[in-house]
Amino acid sequence: MPRDQIGLRSTGRPSGCAASSVTPSLAARRSRAFEQTEAYQDILHLLTKLREQGPLAVDAEEPTRVITVRLPKSLHETLRAEAHEHRTSMNKLCISKLLQFIDNDKVPTET
Numbered sequence: 342m343p344r345d346q347i348g349l350r351s352t353g354r355p356s357g358c359a360a361s362s363v364t365p366s367l368a369a370r371r372s373r374a375f376e377q378t379e380a381y382q383d384i385l386h387l388l389t390k391l392r393e394q395g396p397l398a399v400d401a402e403e404p405t406r407v408i409t410v411r412l413p414k415s416l417h418e419t420l421r422a423e424a425h426e427h428r429t430s431m432n433k434l435c436i437s438k439l440l441q442f443i444d445n446d447k448v449p450t451e452t
Contacts, residue, residue, distance in 0.1 A: 387447070
């Protein structure tokens with residue numbers, strides 16, 4: 342589902358996310374089925390290209406700016422858990438995600 346089409350259900354979860362009632366075996370079957378799709382192959386291709394580019398150099402002396410990003414509570418919790426897993430701050434995790442390159446054809450356009 343394209344990012345610009347992700348909506349919220351009445352539960353507050355993004356509509357593209359699996360509900361907590363999904364059993365592990367069902368989740369595993371869905372995961373295996375997704376791994377057979379063209380979308381999954383596209384994702385693997387993009388990840389390979391990103392890894393080939395390496396990290397961007399950031400000037401430690403460059404002044405910083407603050408932005409406010411509104412996001413669903415479920416996405417905030419996912420980022421918090423990922424930051425904890427990587428033993429880093431949410432700020433550093435989000436900056437690293439923002440610095441990743443994305444092919445221009447994968448960036449949603451405003452309509």
